[in-house]
Amino acid sequence: DAKTTQPPSMDCAEGRAANLPCNHSTISGNEYVYWYRQIHSQGPQYIIHGLKNNETNEMASLIITEDRKSSTLILPHATLRDTAVYYCIVRSNSWGKLQFGAGTQVVVTP
């Protein structure tokens, strides 16, 4: 599976949009981009995934560049409860498992 690169930490003001970048320059054609987050002392929580089109759900939006070498997770109106480690993962459609990196620690401040 392709590796991903994320900044180790980000701060975001409550009520503002949080834009979380992820680089995955070695992604191949059958690999999806997945985002999870993990709040302290809980298991990872699925947020969203996509192949090449932008995706939106009730939690977030995922913007994937046309060359698929990078993506951005957008939390439209960050709240204090969005403070968590966010993981960007590239996952092959032929394998079940996810390979986690170190993620981005996002801190939402009042």
Add this chain to the structure above:
Amino acid sequence: DTGVSQDPRHKITKRGQNVTFRCDPISEHNRLYWYRQTLGQGPEFLTYFQNEAQLEKSRLLSDRFSAERPKGSFSTLEIQRTEQGDSAMYLCASSRRGTGPYNSPLHFGNGTRLTVT
């Protein structure tokens, strides 16, 4: 959908003892995964099952570790002769097997935190 359930939430044991953890996946999910997470690190894959078949094991899964999934429902992870280095959060996840090019997301439980003293 009651989510993935793990038991116990916390376990403290002395070095050398055996421990067993249980995971109950989401009911219609036929894939089940075990991960381990140490402080400050992302979860690391240990093993996964499709129904009752154990399809992949990580090199992290030493011979002291064994996982089972009888009848393709709940799963257990046993660690024999625990060592202090086994102290970690043990996470279970489940998913439906996707059809075609689509794999369904993994849904995680809240883990079992193991402390070996």
